[in-house]
Amino acid sequence: MPENSLGINKPTSQTKVCVAMSGGVDSSAAAVMLKQQGYEVFGLTMDLLRPPYAPEISSIKDAQKVAEHLGIEHHFIDYKKDFADKVVHYFTNAYKEGLTPSPCIMCNRHIKLGLLADKARELGADILVTGHYADIRVTPCGVELHKGADLKKDQSYFLFDIERRNLEMLRCPLADYTKEQTRALVQSAGLEIYKKTDSQDICFVSNGKYVDLIKNLNPDFKNESGDIVTTNGKIIGQHKGLINYTVGQRRGLGIGGDIGILYVLKLDVENNRLIVGHEDELRQKKVLIQNVNWLAGDKAQDGEYMVKLRSRQKEVPARIKFLDNGMAEVNLLNDFYGVAPGQGCCIYNDTRVMGGGFICKY
Numbered sequence: 001m002p003e004n005s006l007g008i009n010k011p012t013s014q015t016k017v018c019v020a021m022s023g024g025v026d027s028s029a030a031a032v033m034l035k036q037q038g039y040e041v042f043g044l045t046m047d048l049l050r051p052p053y054a055p056e057i058s059s060i061k062d063a064q065k066v067a068e069h070l071g072i073e074h075h076f077i078d079y080k081k082d083f084a085d086k087v088v089h090y091f092t093n094a095y096k097e098g099l100t101p102s103p104c105i106m107c108n109r110h111i112k113l114g115l116l117a118d119k120a121r122e123l124g125a126d127i128l129v130t131g132h133y134a135d136i137r138v139t140p141c142g143v144e145l146h147k148g149a150d151l152k153k154d155q156s157y158f159l160f161d162i163e164r165r166n167l168e169m170l171r172c173p174l175a176d177y178t179k180e181q182t183r184a185l186v187q188s189a190g191l192e193i194y195k196k197t198d199s200q201d202i203c204f205v206s207n208g209k210y211v212d213l214i215k216n217l218n219p220d221f222k223n224e225s226g227d228i229v230t231t232n233g234k235i236i237g238q239h240k241g242l243i244n245y246t247v248g249q250r251r252g253l254g255i256g257g258d259i260g261i262l263y264v265l266k267l268d269v270e271n272n273r274l275i276v277g278h279e280d281e282l283r284q285k286k287v288l289i290q291n292v293n294w295l296a297g298d299k300a301q302d303g304e305y306m307v308k309l310r311s312r313q314k315e316v317p318a319r320i321k322f323l324d325n326g327m328a329e330v331n332l333l334n335d336f337y338g339v340a341p342g343q344g345c346c347i348y349n350d351t352r353v354m355g356g357g358f359i360c361k362y
Contacts, residue, residue: 005037006127006171007138016040017171018125020116021066021074023059025196026131026174028066029182032189033173034129035070042073044120046111048083049204062193069191077119079111086110088204092214095243096221098267099342102358103202104311109161117166128169131182134159135175135351136167143168145295145353149176157311160346160356161293211243226272228255231265231281239274242267248282248338263338266362284339287330289357292322296354300328306348307332309339309359315348328357 004012019031021043035041045063060076067074087107094101108114112130120128133148134156145167148154162170174182179198186194205213214221223241230236237255239245244252249264253276263282266275287309294300300322306315307330317333330345339359346356 003138006039007143008126010126012038013040015127016042016125017127017129018120018123019043019129020112020131021045021063022131023062023066023193024131024199025179025183025186025194026133027063028131028191028193029177029185030129030131030173031066031070031072032185032191035072036189041070042075042123042125043067044075044077044116044123046083046116047076047078048080048111062196066191066193069189075119075123077116079115082115083107083111083204088213089217091202091204091210092217094342095210095214096218096269097342098242098269099361100246100340101342102344103204104158105161105344108158109163113159113162113166113170117169120169125169127171128166129171129173131174132159132172133174133177134172136170136172141297143170146175146351147348147353148172148174150178153179156353157308157344157346160295160344160353161291162295163293164295167295211241214243224272226274228253228274228276229268230262231275231277236276242269242272242274245274247340279337282337283335284337285332285335287318287332287336287339287345288327288360288362289330289345290327290360292326292328292355292357294355296349296352300355304333305354306350308346308348309336310343313338320347326357327360 003009004015008015017034017039019041021027021031045060047060087103090106091101091103117128132155133153135146135148137144137146145159147156183194223243225238225240227235228237228239245264247264255262262276265277265281268275302321304319307318308315316336319331321329341359341361343359344356345359347354
């Protein structure tokens, strides 16, 4: 039997597809597309948010309206506790430890493409579909994760840490779409949701005020002021609590005088010091990553790759040596400014995501 368009050896009408429906434009477009193609589609919507994480109303009702409009089965699952444990508390604890966390990567691994994928299997799904702008390719050697065609919207970076068994189940039908085309698809299906704006900030942080969230969840945590220190040990000011800063930051340091433009180089949590320096001191050539997740075969292969060290920064070439303890040495072939411990390091071979890990403290 030939494969259908999702790479499954079943007739399209007998292929059961679970669409992760968030109530947003992208996941709604994915549901519309698969329904129009004749698949047996059902929706699965997670309830993740609760005060104080997100005082605003969730999008569950929007997802329900879309499912009713399309005439598809729709399920709700309450993952508020799991989301709080795996994502929100991870986020706040990372900041307390002087790290710059990657909550969207963790959410994809543990929640959206973790618990939700397990629930989809339980409900009999052959395939899990999301509205991510990434390209899933079915090959004779298995499923590969690639960048989406619209590099401005590409979300492959946020998917490097998912389990391989969940990658095998995943499909992302918006791989070749722009956001404008996605909205047009939803509009053509008669759904008013096409007008909905994109979310800009981390979903559980109200108005970008993550410091307030950390304080609310950790009332005993003392975000005390301390010294701002240059790399040669000179005290040049006072910081307002280390959770207010991240590596690479240059604004809001409150340092006057003629010392020039300074950047945050390191958060010294043990001594409650903010280490700052000039731009050339921010430059880094070697990075150590941990908890490596390899998606491209059974064993990671040493070699030259492209790496992305922050979601909004360009990839840089690197020579990578994989170690035996889930770690890897990443030797950057170009200078990089602002390597932040805690952020994800996504490893690419051309457009393909090979895997990745998390930047260690130094």
